Amino acid sequence: xxxTETYGAPRLGIYVHIPFCLSKCxxxxxxxxxxxxxxxxxxxxxxxIAHMESYRSAAGDYDVDTVxxxxxxxxxxxxxxLLRLIRAVKRIFHVAKDAEFTVxxxxxxxxxxxxxxMRRLGVNRLSMGLQSPHENELKALGRIHTRADFVRSxxxxxxxxxxxxxxxxxxxxxxxxxxSLAHTxxxxxxxxPEHISLYDLKIEPGTPFYANYAAIAPTxxxxxxxxxxxxxxxxxxxxxxxxxxxxxxxxxxxxxxRHNLRYWNCDEYLGFGVSAHxxxxxxxxxxxxxxxxxxxxxxxxxxxxxxxxxxxxxxxxERIGEYVMxxxxxxxxxxxxxxxxxxxxxxxxxxxxRCLRFVRGGFMTRRRGVTALTPTGMFVxxxxxxxxxxxxxxxxxxxxx
Ligand code: SF4
Numbered sequence: 281x282x283x284t285e286t287y288g289a290p291r292l293g294i295y296v297h298i299p300f301c302l303s304k305c306x307x308x309x310x311x312x313x314x315x316x317x318x319x320x321x322x323x324x325x326x327x328x329i330a331h332m333e334s335y336r337s338a339a340g341d342y343d344v345d346t347v348x349x350x351x352x353x354x355x356x357x358x359x360x361x362l363l364r365l366i367r368a369v370k371r372i373f374h375v376a377k378d379a380e381f382t383v384x385x386x387x388x389x390x391x392x393x394x395x396x397x398m399r400r401l402g403v404n405r406l407s408m409g410l411q412s413p414h415e416n417e418l419k420a421l422g423r424i425h426t427r428a429d430f431v432r433s434x435x436x437x438x439x440x441x442x443x444x445x446x447x448x449x450x451x452x453x454x455x456x457x458x459x460s461l462a463h464t465x466x467x468x469x470x471x472x473p474e475h476i477s478l479y480d481l482k483i484e485p486g487t488p489f490y491a492n493y494a495a496i497a498p499t500x501x502x503x504x505x506x507x508x509x510x511x512x513x514x515x516x517x518x519x520x521x522x523x524x525x526x527x528x529x530x531x532x533x534x535x536x537x538r539h540n541l542r543y544w545n546c547d548e549y550l551g552f553g554v555s556a557h558x559x560x561x562x563x564x565x566x567x568x569x570x571x572x573x574x575x576x577x578x579x580x581x582x583x584x585x586x587x588x589x590x591x592x593x594x595x596x597x598e599r600i601g602e603y604v605m606x607x608x609x610x611x612x613x614x615x616x617x618x619x620x621x622x623x624x625x626x627x628x629x630x631x632x633x634r635c636l637r638f639v640r641g642g643f644m645t646r647r648r649g650v651t652a653l654t655p656t657g658m659f660v661x662x663x664x665x666x667x668x669x670x671x672x673x674x675x676x677x678x679x680x681x
Contacts, residue, residue, distance in 0.1 A: 292342035293542045294369060296328060297553030298351040299571055302389060306422035309484035311555040311569050312352035325361045327578035329368045331552045334583050336372050344373045346539035347381045355389040366401045380538040382407055387433040388425040395440035406437050407446040413467050420454035434471060446475035452506040453481045454499035461509050469520035474535040478513055479528050510659050527609050527658045544606045565591040605665050613652025634668055
């Protein structure tokens, strides 16, 4: 029997971060930059492969059932380097035959030839950043592609036999109105991707939007309009066959992103490349953000130590807090029976009282043993989750760690 067909092997996700983009969008605070030196990209790919090799034996007992190349823009790599990295993942880890293998792509950076080769190598899901089909909104965001680029890339991906495509959209962006967003959703749902992500624009420190906030602010829709946009979108997408399954994610039946579900279900994953995060063997750890240091550190004997930025052992108390925080992002919420079988504790006893005012305020529902956020609760989820996760009330329990 093939190794990937065995039953009972623990499951693992692999994330690979590519920190290169063709240009920097005005709102972006991800660890990515424009890189014109192809040699740096080649060295970076070598470093990621060496980094993955250093986990070959630790991950040897696992079946990898999700792989996600994100960034940055993975398709900003020269095609041969991207394909080399895809092959390396499959060579180093036991990638299951039915694994979900996603690569993020910017519409201005893909060709039919590369898409076909990726597909033949086992990449079966594409995540394309459109953000908006309106040229004025795209321009304000500093995106380098046009709507026509996106449509061309989308059709190319279909021709290359990608039958699982995500389209990233944004709301709360400059010049956007409820009407223009409604048009965006009609436009995209007619194209018919399997999955749609819809993110709220956040103005983050260190971005051009943050530096020029005074100039940007009058073009933004404002918080009340944003709330309406969010609720409109949940309704519109559900009517178009894309029910919401997470705060920012909507999918046709059977097409929820398995890799991202892994994060929200607190399952294990290993992250490679700068700034990547992992949850593995009871530890959460992250990788240093600097590309040059990463390239230098990945090939030395003590590479794991050199590359690690933070490493924290997750005790039972933190595991419970993380579970609550992440599971409440999902529309399915927390099944209190499952909570008890996972932690041996009662969700009601731990959180019942604290949930009361959110239920009364219309932010949360607690029905038939399931606790979940309502759309209003999802819109203000940061506030609700941070309130729920204060631990002082949990001190009377013995968490054993
Ligand atoms: S393409 Fe994505 S990662 Fe790159 S700058 Fe734009 S938003 Fe950031």
